[in-house]
Amino acid sequence: QKEVEQNSGPLSVPEGAIASLNCTYSDRGSQSFFWYRQYSGKSPELIMSIYSNGDKEDGRFTAQLNKASQYVSLLIRDSQPSDSATYLCAAGAQKLVFGQGTRLTINP
């Protein structure tokens, strides 16, 4: 069974702080890794993709991938109340497997 595990949360972070979200995956054949943001009642929105070991930065978001440890993380700097959502980690090759999601709340 190919699995993606996320820290269960919920996670509460003060506005302006760094939010750190973590994810591990079981399938070593996974080639693509993604972070999706999902607001309540809405569909998932792709915010970051990463394919190689190391860090990838996009604005306030940084994704980190360590294939040896089968670990993916997402850092959100200068957290804003609008970042409050559920964050889904996804990993795979031919098809994506989603983690359970981490509910993030940014407190003003």
Add this chain to the structure above:
Amino acid sequence: DTEVTQTPKHLVMGMTNKKSLKCEQHMGHRAMYWYKQKAKKPPELMFVYSYEKLSINESVPSRFSPECPNSSLLNLHLHALQPEDSALYLCASSQDWDRAFWGYTFGSGTRLTVV
């Protein structure tokens, strides 16, 4: 056009009804997907179409019947559903299903309630 459009947005149907969900994309993507998402759960893959052919059926009950009339359209035909089938049904597309390198673009979903 970078959107995946799903209709209807909301659907209430009885257990004896037949209805269809529709999905359309004009991004030239060759892979299209149906996912089911229950409350507070991650999306679960139902079907994958690649180049208009069914590539994956994740052991979905036959009361769900997918159809891909052309490269831009994906339908999900519903018949004799159960109340436990109530969920958010998500359509997604990607450039190619062989390598999910580009991630999926999700539609806004259809909120289905079976009564």
